[in-house]
Amino acid sequence: MVRMADVAREAGVSVMTVSNVLNERLPVGEPTRARVMAAVEALGYEVNLTARHLRAGRTDTVAFIVPSFHDYFGEIADKIAPLIEAEGRHLVLERTSASPEHEMAALSVARLQFYDGVLLSVAGLDRDQLDRVRTSKPIVLLGERDVPDRFNHVRLANEEGARLATAHMIEHGSRRIVALGCTFDTAHMMTSDRRMGWERALRDAGLDVDPRYVVPIPTYTPAAARDALLDVIASGLPFDGVFAVTDVIALGAVAALAESGLHVPVDVQLAGFDNLDMASFVPPGLTSIDANHEGVAETAVGLLRRQMEGWTGPAEHVVAPVRLVARGSTRGGA
Amino acid sequence: MVRMADVAREAGVSVMTVSNVLNERLPVGEPTRARVMAAVEALGYEVNLTARHLRAGRTDTVAFIVPSFHDYFGEIADKIAPLIEAEGRHLVLERTSASPEHEMAALSVARLQFYDGVLLSVAGLDRDQLDRVRTSKPIVLLGERDVPDRFNHVRLANEEGARLATAHMIEHGSRRIVALGCTFDTAHMMTSDRRMGWERALRDAGLDVDPRYVVPIPTYTPAAARDALLDVIASGLPFDGVFAVTDVIALGAVAALAESGLHVPVDVQLAGFDNLDMASFVPPGLTSIDANHEGVAETAVGLLRRQMEGWTGPAEHVVAPVRLVARGSTRGGA
DNA sequence: AAGCAGCATTTTATCGATAATATGACGGCG
DNA sequence: CGCCGTCATATTATCGATAAAATGCTGCTT
Numbered sequence: 001m002v003r004m005a006d007v008a009r010e011a012g013v014s015v016m017t018v019s020n021v022l023n024e025r026l027p028v029g030e031p032t033r034a035r036v037m038a039a040v041e042a043l044g045y046e047v048n049l050t051a052r053h054l055r056a057g058r059t060d061t062v063a064f065i066v067p068s069f070h071d072y073f074g075e076i077a078d079k080i081a082p083l084i085e086a087e088g089r090h091l092v093l094e095r096t097s098a099s100p101e102h103e104m105a106a107l108s109v110a111r112l113q114f115y116d117g118v119l120l121s122v123a124g125l126d127r128d129q130l131d132r133v134r135t136s137k138p139i140v141l142l143g144e145r146d147v148p149d150r151f152n153h154v155r156l157a158n159e160e161g162a163r164l165a166t167a168h169m170i171e172h173g174s175r176r177i178v179a180l181g182c183t184f185d186t187a188h189m190m191t192s193d194r195r196m197g198w199e200r201a202l203r204d205a206g207l208d209v210d211p212r213y214v215v216p217i218p219t220y221t222p223a224a225a226r227d228a229l230l231d232v233i234a235s236g237l238p239f240d241g242v243f244a245v246t247d248v249i250a251l252g253a254v255a256a257l258a259e260s261g262l263h264v265p266v267d268v269q270l271a272g273f274d275n276l277d278m279a280s281f282v283p284p285g286l287t288s289i290d291a292n293h294e295g296v297a298e299t300a301v302g303l304l305r306r307q308m309e310g311w312t313g314p315a316e317h318v319v320a321p322v323r324l325v326a327r328g329s330t331r332g333g334a
Numbered sequence: 335m336v337r338m339a340d341v342a343r344e345a346g347v348s349v350m351t352v353s354n355v356l357n358e359r360l361p362v363g364e365p366t367r368a369r370v371m372a373a374v375e376a377l378g379y380e381v382n383l384t385a386r387h388l389r390a391g392r393t394d395t396v397a398f399i400v401p402s403f404h405d406y407f408g409e410i411a412d413k414i415a416p417l418i419e420a421e422g423r424h425l426v427l428e429r430t431s432a433s434p435e436h437e438m439a440a441l442s443v444a445r446l447q448f449y450d451g452v453l454l455s456v457a458g459l460d461r462d463q464l465d466r467v468r469t470s471k472p473i474v475l476l477g478e479r480d481v482p483d484r485f486n487h488v489r490l491a492n493e494e495g496a497r498l499a500t501a502h503m504i505e506h507g508s509r510r511i512v513a514l515g516c517t518f519d520t521a522h523m524m525t526s527d528r529r530m531g532w533e534r535a536l537r538d539a540g541l542d543v544d545p546r547y548v549v550p551i552p553t554y555t556p557a558a559a560r561d562a563l564l565d566v567i568a569s570g571l572p573f574d575g576v577f578a579v580t581d582v583i584a585l586g587a588v589a590a591l592a593e594s595g596l597h598v599p600v601d602v603q604l605a606g607f608d609n610l611d612m613a614s615f616v617p618p619g620l621t622s623i624d625a626n627h628e629g630v631a632e633t634a635v636g637l638l639r640r641q642m643e644g645w646t647g648p649a650e651h652v653v654a655p656v657r658l659v660a661r662g663s664t665r666g667g668a
Numbered sequence: 669a670a671g672c673a674g675c676a677t678t679t680t681a682t683c684g685a686t687a688a689t690a691t692g693a694c695g696g697c698g
Numbered sequence: 699c700g701c702c703g704t705c706a707t708a709t710t711a712t713c714g715a716t717a718a719a720a721t722g723c724t725g726c727t728t
Contacts (some may be wrong), residue, residue, distance in 0.1 A: 001443075003714060014678050019716060029676060044468075046443040050388050051714035054683050069411040069427060070611075074404035081403070081429050090445075093403060093427035095415050109380040111424075134378075222615045251615045258617035277404075281556045281585045282616050283592035337684060348708045353686060363706060385684035388713050 002043045010039035022047065061090045063115040065106045067098035067123040071248050072274055079297040087305065100124035112137045117304045122147065138307030140300050144190035152303040152315045154296055158190060161289035161322040162197025165271035166243050168324055170205045172331035174241030174269050180229060180253055181217045181245030194245050194273065212237060217249065225252025233260050240268055247272035247279050250286055270329040284328030291322045336377045344373035356381065395424045397449045399440045401432035401457035405582050406608055413631040421639065423450065434458040446471045451638045456481065472641030474634050478524035486637040486649045488630055492524060495623035495656040496531025499605035500577050502658055504539045506665035508575030508603050514563060514587055515551045515579030528579050528607065546571060551583065559586025567594050574602055581606035581613050584620050604663040618662030625656045
């Protein structure tokens, strides 16, 4: 491994001069600079980032810590990456498997040292556990959990989104709408907030809120969602609409409805949440709630940048607005 | 930041003893160990991984460098992560935007230093560019490009997979099959190898190979695929089957066919490649070529592990076998 | 010609850990 | 009673860079 000292010897200068040339910290005379650059070229030198980090305390790297790499988080990450890169930093993804232990481990002092800042998509940790995290590292939390006030946090307008989706289906004739993947578990805020939006839309329309229509799902996969909805169909519970708590869940619902010979949107209307890329393409087009991923990414990266630049004011808690995107899976759609 | 020296002072021992306790390198007397552990607890000490890396040369971290975070790569990454974690290491993802410059940057000496090993999904680099990468860092290449012999490499049986998919549709009645996303550009091996498989299936069945049925796509997104297939439909070129070069492309095709009122699989059969999770759920179920992601992940991680453990034998070039998974989008499917 | 400002470059100290080597205490043995 | 081996712990050197302070050289002022 060629070190800065090797370059210095080759160029006949001190190590510090090489450092000054490469980092443009102190001015270096033009002839000297040229000799140094020539030596760098000749030896193929590249700085040891680990040593720089140890000494200078900067990695120019930001981590986005996610429950899993696929679907929603992969799409968000692809939105975040260019924003981080535009500031001359690198983005890396780490995965927690949505387990609280993994999330805590990712937030351990040891792991945080690698990064100048961290975006954490909270899935497993509750408010108390997060409160135990003591670090001065810039952190922005993402996701639909309750978090301590001192953290910057970006979340979606969950209840409003669910209300919009449900109201849209009611407006176009649905009267008995399954809340697929929703729960009454207020600790799991995403599924319970969205259930509340579903409830509100029903109440606003003067419809009954029947808890049998809240159908939880063991794991948040399309397969589990399909099975759950097939069970509902088999049970004979009548329904003419499905609000899926996420688009991934909606994908499972689409499959279950197709298998059962139920036609979307004629027999059953269907709406999801997240407006993933695939939503436009899965026939007949998934009506979904769009939370403007780019906007969320920009907000989160903005808050993180502010912290990395030394801002120490109070944390912000942003609720990203949502809008309905109507497609073929509802009768108001294209 | 609490350092090892602080722990040492608190416990009344030398720094080296603390290190020995934490790393279990040299044996330490039980009473001393207990005092050290107590001090670690009391101060909430965690090792500085950067300093350890600089001195010990080990990060216990592996990078998976991908063109983009979503879809195919996200799914693969979720398969790889547990394998790496099972060996007590961390996996991080980095993204290259599929540009050769970014890929070269990711392979720069500087970035490689952060990792004990690297899995690189090659998208933009050609053989010559890869040949310029000079590093002793353990690397395993993934993907459908041509790579220098000295690198370990795992790729799929592209031609055979395309042949299987196409032959399957021919067997069930298709005669004019669009090769959507395929190309004649032999530099882009994935799309050209798969085109060759499509050609072979046609020839094997005694059918004409008409280049008008090879439909390239400007970007590998469902939107571009949908537009391209809509153009084909508008052109009046008759077809009764679509081989989509990937499932992501097939998703775009599904949308185009649905919009055009063409029924799958009655009017047009459709098959993709990759067998992504969504393939089972997109109605009527996407017939696809499965390359056993878990198996590919295990092979790649196995090759990487071998290198990280010091193996210096010749590199291996693995071609992962593929199989057809028939679903509702072809007439042989469920 | 002495003194000093201003700039280019070098020297010194340090980031926080670990590998290799050295020291010291204790017990066994002749 | 003194020598030596063994085990526990401490010292020293080092990984590769950078911040801060020191040095040395020019040329300009008075």
